Amino acid sequence: MMSRTSPCLGGVQLSPRRVTSLGPGLPGLVSIIIPTYRRVKEMREAALSALAQTYPNVEVIVVADGPDPDARAAVEGIDARLRYFELEKNSGPAEARNRGVRMSRGEWLAFLDDDDLVLPERVERCIAAAQADRPNVMIACRTIYRRDGKQDDVWPQRPIGPDEDVSEYILVRPSLLGRPGVIPVQALMVHRSIFEIVPFTTHRDHEDWAWLLEAWNIAGARVEFVWEPLVIYNIVTESISRSRRMNWRDSLHWANRYRKWLTPRAYNSFLATKVALKAKRAGELKGVAEIFMTIANNRPRPLDILFVAGVALLPNVLLQAAWKRSLSSGESHETPAEASTPR
Structure with a gap:
């Protein structure tokens, strides 16, 4: 039986745990939840891709993050299986997802961002x-990362190992240009009972990783892969917000908040890549030095030291180019035209 106690990390309450009974859900029904905020055209395309599943027993729930008459009009009447809701005010994607969970009726839940797509066979x-009878096993598929609308790369390159800790899988980089494992929330199908224990929590960054760590460590959830690329995750490489590129202290706080659930290798790798890079982009070399000293006192891998040294010494333009290069998986995917441009 999965615990329903309110967890703490180092005595700090992670979030209020309202144990709300969602009920068992309708057997076999899959609810696809799409939070949206001011992306009307993209959201409609995401919803149409969710409705175009070869598995017929689905419902699609669109939740606008605040009142949005344009979003309502965009989906009104397109399919009886789609329901639309609005938050009373802008509260962030975590609360929009949580509202979708509460409004859902499916035994299994899947999520889709409003600028992403799912292929027709995903749910099937x-x-x-x-x-x-294994509600703690979340089913993941592989993800097609579409860069700037033209370059498709398939991630992850390997499934999570049977005894591998999720923090190592998603955070430890295997090489200077290699990437860790990838389990975006958009690629997961989750039994609704997990959300009675672990709702989504709001963070300035790394929200998906936070929920995955909580689901893994609080609800005892585990991941098994369907080894097919079935989700299209759109990345516009030049449009990541300035605040997210430079909020290194927020990321450092996040790492320390969840450190209990990060192995030393995962903690070091996160600091060496995500946090140090944000400090460099912010022009705070003292921050890079602070991160270096933290890693140096935590039994780092030589690779972690190389990462921080590269961040400190290379100009930002080269670091940006290296980041873009690391997005290439070397495995492309031909996406059917009808899946990439739903109507």
Whole structure:
């Protein structure tokens, strides 16, 4: 039985845990939840891709992050399986997802951002692997990362190992240009009982990783892969917000908040890559030095030292180019035209 106690990290309450019974849900029904905020055209395309599943027993729930008459009009009447809700005020994607969970009726839940797409076979493939008597097993698919609308790369390159800690899988980089494992929330199908224990929590950054760590460590959730790329995750490499590129102290706080659930290798790798790079982009070399000293006192890998040294010494333009290069998986994917441009 999964614990329903309110967890703490180092005595700090992670978030209020309202144990709300969601009920068992309708057997076999899959609810696809799409939070949206001021992306009307993209949201409609995401919703249409969710409705175009080869598995017929789905409902699509669109939740606007605040009143949005344009979003309501964009989806009104397009399909009886789609329901639309609005938050009373702008509260962030975590609360929009949580509202979608509460409004859902499915035994299994999936999520889609409003600028992403799912391929038609996504739910069919995942529901075939799901088992109601193993509600703690989340079913993941691989993800097609579409860069700037033209370059498709498939991630992850390997599934998570049977005894591998999730923090190591998602945070430890295997090489200077290599990437860790990838389990975005958009690629997961999750039994609704998980959300009675672990709702989404709001963070300035790394919200998906936070929820995955909580689901893994609080609810005892685990991940099994359907080894097919079934989700399209759109990345516009030059449009990541300035605040997210430079909020290194927020990221450092996040790492320390969740450090209990990060292995030393995962903690060091996160600091050496995410946090040090943000400090450099912010022009705070003292921050890079602070991160270096933290890592140096935590039994780092030589690779972690190389990462921080590279961040400190290389100009930002070269670091940006290296980041873009690291997005290339070397495995492309031909996406059917009807899946990439739903109507």
